[in-house]
Each structure stands twice: as structure tokens, then as C-alpha cells.
Amino acid sequence: MxxxxxxxxxxxxxxxxxxxxxxxxxxxxxxxxxxxxxxxxxxxxxxxxxxxxxxxxxxxxxxxxxxxxxxxxxxxxxxxxxxxxxxxxxxxxxxxxxxxxxxxxxxxxxxxxxxxxxxxxxxxxxxxxxxxxxxxxxxxxxxxxxxxxxxxxxxxxxxxxxxxxxxxxxxxxxxxxxxxxxxxxxxxxxxxxxxxxxxxxxxxxxxxxxxxxxxxxxxxxxxxxxxxxxxxxxxxxxxxxxxxxxxxxxxxxxxxxxxxxxxxxxxxxxxxxxxxxxxxxxxPCFQELKSIRGDLKYILEEIDTLITTETPVWLEVIYDGEEIIANLQATLADAISGSLIEILRILNNRLMRSVMQQNTPDHTLETMTQETVFEKCLELHNIAESQQPELLHLFRETIQAIEDEDLRAE
The missing domain is CATH 3.60.21.10 (Metallo-dependent phosphatases)
Structure with missing residues (x-):
């Protein structure tokens, strides 16, 4: 049998x-x-x-x-x-x-x-x-x-x-x-x-x-x-x-x-x-997944190596460097431009640590709402107060669109 x-x-x-x-x-x-x-x-x-x-x-x-x-x-x-x-x-x-x-x-x-x-x-x-x-x-x-x-x-x-x-x-x-x-x-x-x-x-x-x-x-x-x-x-x-x-x-x-x-x-x-x-x-592996963790220099070197393989890769990037890089997403998008690599997740640990360090003891990641974290990021990057309401509105619309996605509409 x-x-x-x-x-x-x-x-x-x-x-x-x-x-x-x-x-x-x-x-x-x-x-x-x-x-x-x-x-x-x-x-x-x-x-x-x-x-x-x-x-x-x-x-x-x-x-x-x-x-x-x-x-x-x-x-x-x-x-x-x-x-x-x-x-x-x-x-x-x-x-x-x-x-x-x-x-x-x-x-x-x-x-x-x-x-x-x-x-x-x-x-x-x-x-x-x-x-x-x-x-x-x-x-x-x-x-x-x-x-x-x-x-x-x-x-x-x-x-x-x-x-x-x-x-x-x-x-x-x-x-x-x-x-x-x-x-x-x-x-x-x-x-x-x-x-x-x-x-x-x-x-x-x-x-x-x-x-x-x-x-x-x-x-x-x-x-x-x-x-x-x-x-x-x-x-x-x-x-x-x-x-x-x-x-x-x-x-x-x-x-x-x-x-x-x-x-x-x-x-x-x-x-x-x-x-x-x-x-x-x-x-068999039907879709290659790869996670890269390190500082920006290491991450970019690893991406260059993946590009040379000419293999479709879904990528997770975890930035652990000491330098605060405000334009990390744009930098990574430039690095993979024209390649078969798609970045599905970017985690900026340095940025998150900076955000958390500016919180009062009453604020922890577990107690903060999504909007609070977003507002802290706006403050960290010195975004003009006149621009913040519109950005917050767009953020709310994005969250709502994700939550309202019709899972049966495929």
C-alpha cells in the first residue's frame, strides 16, 4: 500500500x-x-x-x-x-x-x-x-x-x-x-x-x-x-x-x-x-525567497550578487546599520531597477529604534497605534507640519483599502 x-x-x-x-x-x-x-x-x-x-x-x-x-x-x-x-x-x-x-x-x-x-x-x-x-x-x-x-x-x-x-x-x-x-x-x-x-x-x-x-x-x-x-x-x-x-x-x-x-x-x-x-x-522551489540583513553596504553588495544570477527572487531586507537612512526604500528601489528582484518587505531597525527612543515611558510599540507610529516617523524626518495632515489622510486611506480588500473578488 x-x-x-x-x-x-x-x-x-x-x-x-x-x-x-x-x-x-x-x-x-x-x-x-x-x-x-x-x-x-x-x-x-x-x-x-x-x-x-x-x-x-x-x-x-x-x-x-x-x-x-x-x-x-x-x-x-x-x-x-x-x-x-x-x-x-x-x-x-x-x-x-x-x-x-x-x-x-x-x-x-x-x-x-x-x-x-x-x-x-x-x-x-x-x-x-x-x-x-x-x-x-x-x-x-x-x-x-x-x-x-x-x-x-x-x-x-x-x-x-x-x-x-x-x-x-x-x-x-x-x-x-x-x-x-x-x-x-x-x-x-x-x-x-x-x-x-x-x-x-x-x-x-x-x-x-x-x-x-x-x-x-x-x-x-x-x-x-x-x-x-x-x-x-x-x-x-x-x-x-x-x-x-x-x-x-x-x-x-x-x-x-x-x-x-x-x-x-x-x-x-x-x-x-x-x-x-x-x-x-x-x-521543488517554485519561487525563491531571500532575506538580507545588515548595513547598507552589505545589503547592496548582496543585491548585486543576486542580480547576476538572473533568477526571479522575492526579497526581504532588514537594515541593521547604525546610520539613519531616511531614503532607504528609494535607494533599494534604484538598486533592483531593471532586475528580476522584487522587494516585498523592508524593515528599518535603526529607524524604529530612533522612533522608540523618542517615546515617553508610557509609549511602547505594543501600545502605540499604527497612526501614532506613522506620526512619530513624520516627526523624526522633520516633515513640515503643513504637509502632515495630507500625508496622514493618505495613510488612513491606504490602511482602509487594505482592510476593505474583497478576498472573494479574484
Whole structure:
């Protein structure tokens, strides 16, 4: 049995305002080709198909086009679970239609928990795999509120609820396994959660799943009957509790510049005669990201080097020099003019330190509004008071335009 485990596609996600649809399309095209080349029989998508619960029409077209193309390959079954970014209603809306094409979608906890245990059959109609398709477990789905419970009680009840949910699906799967003609019928499970000991990268967009509490699921919460556990939510590929068959595949695309140097992968899982082996398949880089940090001389030298490669690069620039450079953005724009480099983010640490040093003790970056920071920058650069109202008005219009962007108008 050849299984492919992937998760956290986040179709529709932007990077500092830059649309990434070309990257998502390239990844999905590559994924279809990889499924065919490796003769994959089952595809597991462990949540966060989309980046938001209201994905654009373009994001949805990419998703359904992918499902259409996979249906014509050797892949017999697709299992998709909802993640914390997904809308369960949107994912499950075409569920009955997709099931006709052997695409099984579990967007949220099912009213009948038996519906989360899916028995897949081979071409001759015989059972070949049991999948405990557990989606992202929301607080309201697994925990009841009790009067007088404190934070520790809440955390303990959440963890117990998650463990109990996995025990229930495992018991159902084992009962099916015992009734099957094949005593070696494998069981795999999915999940979208934060496992204890898991790591994330600063700026990668991974957030705690339960507001007001830090609930990290211990590896002992998962039943031992699972031949493989396919997890989503963390964006770096990693093991859970050093267990080689409890794995996060990670996101296929870097979610931030902090992940620019990290290799991305999907996981091929081979189960044969009760033995499970896992092979990492490296995902190609579809858009190069680069972060440059230093003084102006170093930054310009690095940009010159990148230009000579004649490769399209999205760039983050972090200025850490001691000199205050008021026209940093214009200087960098001149440096990349006519090249294949796009600067998506400029962080002027020296300027920010200067702004903060001029604040009174009552003002910190956490307490200052966006307008206050902008006004401090105007003061720092000695902008004439007569010009400040118009600039502040333009700033407000820009912020409003960003907030009012129609995410469905693609």
C-alpha cells in the first residue's frame, strides 16, 4: 500500500501582499505528476487546504482542478480533513458528489463518530485500508464547560477529550479489522493539532489552536494500533515524540521569509506485511525567497550578487546599520531597477529604534497605534507640519483599502 501524506497547503495565502497563486498552481501540478510517477494509491491531506474560511474563487478553482486531475491517475482514494483555517461547511458542501470519485472529505467532527472511520477497498472490492479521518477538533466539539473550572481544568479536559476521541475511532477501526478477512488490514489516522515537542518557525503563521490555553497533545494520547499517523498544522516536517510513524509533513511552500532556507517535503508511506516505512519527497522551489540583513553596504553588495544570477527572487531586507537612512526604500528601489528582484518587505531597525527612543515611558510599540507610529516617523524626518495632515489622510486611506480588500473578488 502506497500512501502520500501532505498538509497545510494554505491555498490563497499572500506574502506581504503578494499573491502566490502561481506557486500553488505549480505545486499542485507537480503533486499530480509525483502521484503518477510514484504509483500512489491513497492521498492523505491533513488539513488547512485553504488559508482562510472564505477562500477566493481562484483558490477554489485550483483545488477542484487538482481533484479532477488526480482522479485520472493511479490514485484510488483521497482523504481530506479540515484544519483550523478551513471552513468545514465549504469543504463538506460537495462531499456527496466527491465521494462518487472516491474523494472523502471530513471537514469537522461528525455527529456519528463512525463516519470518521473510512474503509477503503481495492479494485476487486476487498478491504485494503482503514482510515481514521480525524479532523481539527474544536474546543466545542470535545469539551463541555463545567461551572467553576479553572485554566488547568480546562486544559486537562481538552487533552482528555482529544485522547478519548482518538480512542473511540481506534476502537471502531480495530473492530472492523477483527471482522475483516485480512488480519493484517492496516490502520492509519489523521489529525490537525499541536503535538507536544513540536516546533514552529517565527513568522510561519502557525498559531495556538485553543484561545487562552496552551494545549499540546502528548504522543501517548494516540492509540498504538495506528500503523501511521498523518498530522497537519505545524509547517515544518517533523516526528512526534521521536516516533517514526507519527509525522508532520509540513507545508509544501514556505509560509514566511524565516522559512526561506528550509527544504519542504511530502511523505510517501509504504505499508507492507505490517511494516511501515516513510520516505521524504522533496518539494521543488517554485519561487525563491531571500532575506538580507545588515548595513547598507552589505545589503547592496548582496543585491548585486543576486542580480547576476538572473533568477526571479522575492526579497526581504532588514537594515541593521547604525546610520539613519531616511531614503532607504528609494535607494533599494534604484538598486533592483531593471532586475528580476522584487522587494516585498523592508524593515528599518535603526529607524524604529530612533522612533522608540523618542517615546515617553508610557509609549511602547505594543501600545502605540499604527497612526501614532506613522506620526512619530513624520516627526523624526522633520516633515513640515503643513504637509502632515495630507500625508496622514493618505495613510488612513491606504490602511482602509487594505482592510476593505474583497478576498472573494479574484
Amino acid at each position: 502506497k500512501i502520500l501524506h501532505t498538509s497545510d497547503w494554505h491555498i490563497g495565502r499572500n506574502l506581504y501582499g503578494r499573491k502566490r497563486y502561481d506557486e500553488f498552481a505549480s505545486f499542485l501540478t507537480w503533486l499530480v505528476r509525483t502521484i503518477s510517477l510514484n504509483e500512489i494509491e491513497v492521498l492523505l491531506v491533513a488539513g488547512d487546504v485553504f488559508d482562510t474560511g472564505t477562500p477566493s474563487n481562484k483558490a477554489q478553482r485550483l483545488y477542484y482542478q487538482f481533484l479532477k486531475e488526480v482522479s485520472s491517475t493511479c490514485c484510488r482514494h483521497i482523504i481530506i480533513i479540515g484544519g483550523n483555517h478551513d471552513s468545514p461547511t465549504l469543504l463538506e458542501a460537495p462531499r456527496e458528489l466527491l465521494r462518487f470519485f472516491d474523494v472523502h472529505v471530513i471537514g469537522s467532527t461528525q455527529e456519528n463518530i463512525e463516519d470518521e472511520v473510512i474503509v477503503l477497498k481495492n479494485n476487486t472490492g476487498e478491504d485494503e485500508l482503514i482510515v481514521c479521518a480525524v479532523p481539527y477538533l474544536r474546543d466545542r466539539d470535545i469539551r463541555t464547560s463545567n461551572a467553576g473550572e479553572d485554566l488547568d481544568d480546562k486544559n486537562r479536559n481538552l487533552l482528555n477529550g482529544i485522547a478519548d476521541h482518538y480512542k473511540q475511532v481506534a476502537d471502531i477501526a480495530e473492530a472492523i479489522q477483527q471482522q475483516s478477512r485480512s488480519s493484517s488490514l492496516p490502520i492509519v489516522a489523521t489529525g490537525h493539532l499541536f503535538a507536544a515537542g513540536g516546533t514552529k518557525v517565527e513568522g510561519d503563521g502557525v498559531r495556538d489552536l485553543y484561545v487562552g490555553s496552551l494545549v499540546y497533545v502528548n504522543s501517548s494520547s494516540f492509540p498504538t494500533c495506528f500503523d501511521y499517523l498523518a498530522l497537519g498544522h505545524l509547517h515544518s516536517s517533523q516526528l512526534v515524540g521521536k516516533n517514526p510513524v507519527h509525522r508532520y509533513s509540513g507545508s509544501p511552500l514556505p509560509m514566511s521569509f524565516s522559512e526561506a532556507k528550509k527544504s519542504k517535503c511530502i511523505l510517501q508511506v509504504d505499508i507492507e506485511h505490517g511494516q511501515t516505512s516513510v520516505t521524504e519527497i522533496q518539494v
